[in-house]
Amino acid sequence: MTLFMTKVWGWSVPVGPLQFSTKGWRENALDQLKxxxxxxxxxxxxxxxxxxMKGRLLGVMEPTDEPVMSLDFVEPRGSSDFVDGKYKWPFGLMNRRAWSLPDQPLLSGxxxxxxxxxxxxxxVPLTPEEExxxxxxRWQEEKLLQLTAHAQERIAKKHGNAKRTAPPPTTRRTGVMHMRRxxxxTYAMRIRSxxxxxxxxxxxxxxxxxxxxFNHxxxxxxxxxxxxxxxxxxxxxxxLAYHMEQRLLLHFADHRHPANNEIITGVKEDELGRAWQNGVLRKL
Incomplete structure (x- = not known):
């Protein structure tokens, strides 16, 4: 087991992935890590x-070898974290465990x-004395940020075990609340013919x-x-899925079909595409 060091702009809990600015730096880390x-x-x-936090030891991560995208995790980000709309550290490694260092000593010590x-x-690896x-x-174990459902499905599909089915129907209040969570x-289906x-x-x-x-x-x-x-x-x-559906329908309120107000007509496909992207980004 080796202890490495990297420098960061900050530390927050729950703990997100180990982040890198380029895929190359992530690959370099994977080549070193066991x-x-x-x-x-x-x-x-x-x-x-x-x-x-400057110059201080903030926390420790134990990464896996599972590559992820940093934006697969929902966490607070400031405008300074983006350049021309792109996140500065898009590439990541999923963590197995993480700890805060409550005393936050200076690196110089x-x-x-x-x-x-x-x-x-x-x-970079630390020397045995530094380690x-x-x-x-003092190490204090912390909770990890969870992947978004979309990222979980992508990774499951990558490993060949993707399977998603609807929750069983229920009329009990506890069951209904569970289903909401x-x-x-959210989907858009083209109606052929x-x-x-x-x-x-x-x-x-x-x-x-x-x-x-529907087709049946x-x-x-x-x-x-x-x-x-x-x-x-x-x-x-x-x-969240319901909210995006409602935002899209409200956005195209003047184009909803009178016989079924969940069907949109009379709109160009590229306009629909832009609205869809904004809906995913919660900008509608």
Missing amino acids: AGDQIVLVGTMGDQTQDD ISERKFSMDSAQGI QRVRTL APAY ADRLALKIGWAFDFRQRANQ SSMPDLGGLKYEPVWYHLWDTAR
Whole structure:
């Protein structure tokens, strides 16, 4: 087990992933890390770091070898964390465990070395003496940030075990509240065979199952309409999925079909696409 060091702008709890500015720096870290290795995070001396964190040991992470995107985690971010709309540290490694260092000693009290740029962009190993000093400090284990439901499904699919089904129906209040907290999709389905561009907007725990239900009733094989999912987004809760559905329908209030107000007509596809992206970003 080796203890590494990297420099950061801050530390917050729950703890997010170990972050890197480029995929190359992440790959460099993966080449060095072995199972069980840990990384101590030290506040930089730059203006971006709070004065009470500058040059101090803030926490420790035990990363896995699972690559993630930093934005797969919902955490507070400031405008200074973005350049031209892009997050500065988009690449990450999922953590197995993390600890705060409540005493937050100065790095100068742990090491007399001058660390190079590698410690700001990547990770550098500590010497046995430096590691021993860190391990004698108080460590306080912290909770980890959870991946968004969308990222969880992507990673599960990558490992070949993706499976998502709707929660069982329930009429009990506790069951209904649980369902509201379950992951769910907002979807947009193109309606084929319609006389104009038409999309059905809605939310569901399983949008593919919902499309099958619609098509079972409309019988496209016999000349009826066919519902075809074109856009979908997985939210952490059904409440969030419902809110995006409602924002989209409100945005296109003048284009809702009189026979079914969840169907949008008379709108260009690129306009629908822009609205969808804004809905996902919660900018509608």
